[in-house]
Amino acid sequence: GENVEQHPSTLSVQEGDSAVIKCTYSDSASNYFPWYKQELGKGPQLIIDIRSNVGEKKDQRIAVTLNKTAKHFSLHITETQPEDSAVYFCAAPPGGAGSYQLTFGKGTKLSVIP
């Protein structure tokens, strides 16, 4: 099955700085890589995703990069704001699962210090 590892587990940055979270996956057939943000008391919120035929995707201050050869993908948040403080999860489906079975990383708790 798929194994997803996520680093770091905690990350503190000053407001305005950039934050980078990295994930590696094991199944070379995986083809979809979402990132979720979870705030206290809420369910995970999909913030950006990337498919295997694309190397990078940006949405305002958030970007995701994918290196299929190395089997890793990263979340980049620029100009961080206090409201970015949350737990972030990466995920990947087992290759060929043909369904919505996601394997999640253990999460990164991001703290943005005003």
Added chain:
Amino acid sequence: KAGVTQTPRYLIKTRGQQVTLSCSPISGHRSVSWYQQTPGQGLQFLFEYFSETQRNKGNFPGRFSGRQFSNSRSEMNVSTLELGDSALYLCASSPTAVGGEAFFGQGTRLTVV
């Protein structure tokens, strides 16, 4: 458009009891998946339904079961509750038959005492 709705939000049960959790997906979404979230194990896949059929099941004991109705609403059931079943149970819905965006509800916080 309304999001994924899970009921109840909070639940306290006693060991040995059973519990049923409900999930209403986003209108038009036909795939519903369930996850268990705990501090120790993180987010773990339970099972996924599409058009009333279970397509995949995670590595959980048979005490965990689910079903999906013709209107895509889903329920999951846990029988003979154990203390270790205390967790946040999350439901996610997706619009298509195969891999893509999954949108989560707020979850049901189950506490077993």
